[in-house]
Amino acid sequence: MSIDFLEPTDFSEAMALLSEYGDDAKVIAGGTSVVLMLQQKLIAPNVLVSLGRIEGWDYVRLEPDGLHIGALTHLRDAERSPVLRQFCPALAYTFSVVGNVRVRNQATLGGNLSAADYAADPPAMLTVLGARARLLGPGGTREVPLSEFFLGFYTTALEPEEILTEVIIPVLPETARAAYFKYTSLSAEGRPCVAIGALADFDSDGKCKDLRIAVGAAVETPQRVESAEALAYGQTLTGELVAAISEEYARTLDTLSDVRGSAWYRKEMIRVFVKRALEEVRDGHR
Numbered sequence: 001m002s003i004d005f006l007e008p009t010d011f012s013e014a015m016a017l018l019s020e021y022g023d024d025a026k027v028i029a030g031g032t033s034v035v036l037m038l039q040q041k042l043i044a045p046n047v048l049v050s051l052g053r054i055e056g057w058d059y060v061r062l063e064p065d066g067l068h069i070g071a072l073t074h075l076r077d078a079e080r081s082p083v084l085r086q087f088c089p090a091l092a093y094t095f096s097v098v099g100n101v102r103v104r105n106q107a108t109l110g111g112n113l114s115a116a117d118y119a120a121d122p123p124a125m126l127t128v129l130g131a132r133a134r135l136l137g138p139g140g141t142r143e144v145p146l147s148e149f150f151l152g153f154y155t156t157a158l159e160p161e162e163i164l165t166e167v168i169i170p171v172l173p174e175t176a177r178a179a180y181f182k183y184t185s186l187s188a189e190g191r192p193c194v195a196i197g198a199l200a201d202f203d204s205d206g207k208c209k210d211l212r213i214a215v216g217a218a219v220e221t222p223q224r225v226e227s228a229e230a231l232a233y234g235q236t237l238t239g240e241l242v243a244a245i246s247e248e249y250a251r252t253l254d255t256l257s258d259v260r261g262s263a264w265y266r267k268e269m270i271r272v273f274v275k276r277a278l279e280e281v282r283d284g285h286r
């Protein structure tokens with residue numbers, strides 16, 4: 001069976017094609033995920049609507065409301081962007097540990113998020129940074145916080161004719177510190193078994209005034225545990241408190257089992273890596 005490969009040159013044209021072909025069409029950006037899905041016969045579209053010839057949506061730029069990353073930005077370009085590295089080194093690091101350099105040269109940020117693969121790196125980190133996805137559809141543009149974008153396994157808030165165009169990360173307080181921890185159980189370049197994004201902010205006495213930790217890869221969608229985060233508010237992150245917060249994450253989350261580890265093992269790793277992330281945001285720099 002042949003597949004038509006259509007190459008619109010702007011998003012309006014892409015949306016019109018999605019509308020015209022409906023369920024027969026599939027968006028393709030870098031193709032690192034779509035091609036595998038085609039090879040494994042998980043999808044069988046008649047038409048691929050490629051975003052590859054659409055210009056002007058691969059950028060990282062700082063605007064008054066935060067950092068804007070175009071959906072067609074390759075992960076490798078995001079990782080190396082001086083603006084992004086200055087804005088949040090932990091986010092640059094997050095992009096730098098996705099797969100390997102060949103994958104990152106091809107994969108786009110929009111594709112990574114839209115695929116909604118639970119075993120991904122950027123979602124947990126972007127969730128704690130308060131990122132929003134900007135979606136373009138027939139009715140116009142809307143913004144969805146990433147905390148509401150991932151609905152389940154391989155499922156997002158994107159409507160059938162919508163396209164993710166941009167990710168916006170609000171400006172972080174000067175005193176905030178972020179960290180990303182990726183634990184791989186199979187190979188160093190593999191997808192995460194557990195992914196931890198962390199952000200903390202402290203007052204001048206070293207008391208915690210904001211703490212956000214999102215666990216990814218071990219659960220269906222990136223998860224924060226507010227009861228655990230709340231333990232930190234107004235407190236110094238002592239070793240005892242760090243252990244209590246880590247324990248609460250491990251206890252609360254409904255972890256999954258797959259080839260990278262059992263649900264039990266993932267809880268053990270969550271306890272270890274939430275602790276490390278907390279120590280990093282307490283002692284390190286963003």
Ligand SMILES: Cc1cc2nc3c(=O)[nH]c(=O)nc-3n(C[C@H](O)[C@H](O)[C@H](O)COP(=O)(O)OP(=O)(O)OC[C@H]3O[C@@H](n4cnc5c(N)ncnc54)[C@H](O)[C@@H]3O)c2cc1C
Binds near residue numbers: 031110
């Ligand atoms: C060998 C290998 C190793 C990998 N390792 C990791 C890893 O360690 N960590 C990690 O996070 N990821 C990993 N990945 C996944 C990789 O990051 C994603 O496949 C990639 O980011 C998807 O981007 P893409 O541009 O190639 O998307 P595509 O494959 O083109 O598309 C992916 C999905 O998103 C949809 N889509 C794409 N762009 C848009 C858009 N702008 N709007 C709406 N829908 C859109 C497509 O229809 C499709 O459903 C790995 C992949 C491979 C092949």
